[in-house]
Amino acid sequence: MLKLINISKTFNIDTLNQTKALININLEVKNGDFITIIGGNGAGKSTLLNSIAGVFKPTEGNIILSKKNITDLPEYKRANFIGRVFQDPLMGTSPEMTIEENLSMALNKKSSLSLKWAVNKRKREIIKDHLSEINLGLENRLETKVKLLSGGQRQALTLLMATIIEPDILLLDEHTAALDPATAIKINELTENIISNHNITTLMITHNMKAALRFGNRLLMMNRGKLLLDIDGKTKENMTINHLLEIFQKKHKEGFYNDRSILSLA
Amino acid sequence: MSLGFILTSIEQGLIYGIMAIGVYITFRILDFADLTVDGSITLGAAISSHMIIANFNPFFTLIVATVGGAISGSITGFLNTKMKIAPLLSGILTMTSLYSINLRIMGRPNIPLISDITIFDLFYLPFIPTRYQDFILILFIVIMVLILLILFLKTKLGYALRATGDNPNMVRSMAIDTKKIKMIGLIIANSFVALSGALICQYQGFADISMGIGTIIAGLASVIIGEVLIGKKSFYFIVPGIILGSIIYRGSISFALMSGFAASDLKLLTALIVIFFLSAPRLKSFLGGTFNA
Ligand SMILES: Nc1ncnc2c1ncn2[C@@H]1O[C@H](COP(=O)(O)OP(=O)(O)OP(=O)(O)O)[C@@H](O)[C@H]1O
Ligand SMILES: [Mg+2]
Numbered sequence: 001m002l003k004l005i006n007i008s009k010t011f012n013i014d015t016l017n018q019t020k021a022l023i024n025i026n027l028e029v030k031n032g033d034f035i036t037i038i039g040g041n042g043a044g045k046s047t048l049l050n051s052i053a054g055v056f057k058p059t060e061g062n063i064i065l066s067k068k069n070i071t072d073l074p075e076y077k078r079a080n081f082i083g084r085v086f087q088d089p090l091m092g093t094s095p096e097m098t099i100e101e102n103l104s105m106a107l108n109k110k111s112s113l114s115l116k117w118a119v120n121k122r123k124r125e126i127i128k129d130h131l132s133e134i135n136l137g138l139e140n141r142l143e144t145k146v147k148l149l150s151g152g153q154r155q156a157l158t159l160l161m162a163t164i165i166e167p168d169i170l171l172l173d174e175h176t177a178a179l180d181p182a183t184a185i186k187i188n189e190l191t192e193n194i195i196s197n198h199n200i201t202t203l204m205i206t207h208n209m210k211a212a213l214r215f216g217n218r219l220l221m222m223n224r225g226k227l228l229l230d231i232d233g234k235t236k237e238n239m240t241i242n243h244l245l246e247i248f249q250k251k252h253k254e255g256f257y258n259d260r261s262i263l264s265l266a
Numbered sequence: 267m268s269l270g271f272i273l274t275s276i277e278q279g280l281i282y283g284i285m286a287i288g289v290y291i292t293f294r295i296l297d298f299a300d301l302t303v304d305g306s307i308t309l310g311a312a313i314s315s316h317m318i319i320a321n322f323n324p325f326f327t328l329i330v331a332t333v334g335g336a337i338s339g340s341i342t343g344f345l346n347t348k349m350k351i352a353p354l355l356s357g358i359l360t361m362t363s364l365y366s367i368n369l370r371i372m373g374r375p376n377i378p379l380i381s382d383i384t385i386f387d388l389f390y391l392p393f394i395p396t397r398y399q400d401f402i403l404i405l406f407i408v409i410m411v412l413i414l415l416i417l418f419l420k421t422k423l424g425y426a427l428r429a430t431g432d433n434p435n436m437v438r439s440m441a442i443d444t445k446k447i448k449m450i451g452l453i454i455a456n457s458f459v460a461l462s463g464a465l466i467c468q469y470q471g472f473a474d475i476s477m478g479i480g481t482i483i484a485g486l487a488s489v490i491i492g493e494v495l496i497g498k499k500s501f502y503f504i505v506p507g508i509i510l511g512s513i514i515y516r517g518s519i520s521f522a523l524m525s526g527f528a529a530s531d532l533k534l535l536t537a538l539i540v541i542f543f544l545s546a547p548r549l550k551s552f553l554g555g556t557f558n559a
Contacts, residue, residue: 079441
């Protein structure tokens, strides 16, 4: 359903700061895949998701989503089929607007912008139903401005906004990294619930190896702009964090000594 | 202070309040520092006064002036969103071009409307003393504008406008083109500003090529006064609060003039008023501590 064909992204081309963030990435994501992505800092994980979301155009390559070539589609148009949750809880919501106002914008995602009321009775009921499903009591706080919510509540809300109209693909970029451990676990569980209930195709970046092994049916490991590892669900089930670390260290060294183009950047 | 003095200040405050709401839309809702305003307010006056001396219906001239404002807003929007020129510069470029355009429209630097028919000549309610007739007409127009704006802000487009100033990233991830929204915001804001300009020239009985100078500061002063008075509330309260802010601002200016300041001191006074209201929350806690934070 999602195909990345030979995607490369180089930042600051022809300057001293030139960075090859993605190098010839090929990836095929199947319908219903829940893929976790791990990798060190600067590995290119966020750049990968940003390319898919259309934050920038890849330097090279094509992106095919549901048989459409979306490589040249601007970010806001891709958002019709893509849901996102960011690492920063401030990124996904409008803080000065209320919970209801935020969710109603998500609910109106696919309808045209018009002079119709943003919220009506029916929409309010839908919003309330969805909010009660996530069990945070937010259904009773529809008029609360989002800036008054905690980071965890905001991430839960952003997750709901990203999925209330089912996206073709959901992109999660370390969306629990800014939360305290207990809240992170809660949000991870909520994520898992929403994804499995609606069978949403998902790419989830995480720094937490345990979470990467526990969630999803496929695991990708990235390093220095390349895909190091692509593990399917069965293999993943029998893996431990130590396995992952071993593989990572081994591959990391290989890559470091073998790849001249990367070496020249280091 | 005479009743006439108070009434005039209120009337002026109401008319300029429409402009201040335009400033609120760009500066506050859209988070876009739009300087088109100094030009679009004069544009409204230029169009309206020119049409009035050509014997058009003065109410109709208000509509044409508003459309003129919309176009000037769209030009600033075009420069910013399509040509990627910075917001401040986009506004300044439109404002500067408008000076020449306004002069073209007016044909001379000043158009007096002495024996010409304005909306204030056409409007008459029975049983109401003559001195309140203008006030009622102005109040009616301002209330219409307020209602329209508040209703608009509750629509899908209105939500998108509010969210774009607040978090454009979120708006894009809701599949909305923030550039389009900026454009729409600038169009609406400058429509209000030009309408205000058209009303001003009919109210004061002349249009002048330099009447727009300093408008942006007056608008910001009204917005800030309104916000300080109303506090952190939803826009249902803020929007009328800005009209109140505009009335207080005009009142302060008239009062200053009456107490012997020269017209040339006004710019300094305006700055002082803005500084006073901006620092009011601090001053309050500074002086008594009774003010709750
Ligand atoms: N907008 C940008 N401009 C310039 N360089 C960038 C930009 N975004 C990312 N990079 C560079 O691209 C490389 C990959 O960054 P990316 O953010 O994708 O890493 P990541 O795997 O998400 O890392 P982290 O785990 O720290 O979030 C880094 O070297 C980074 O400095
Ligand atoms: Mg990252």
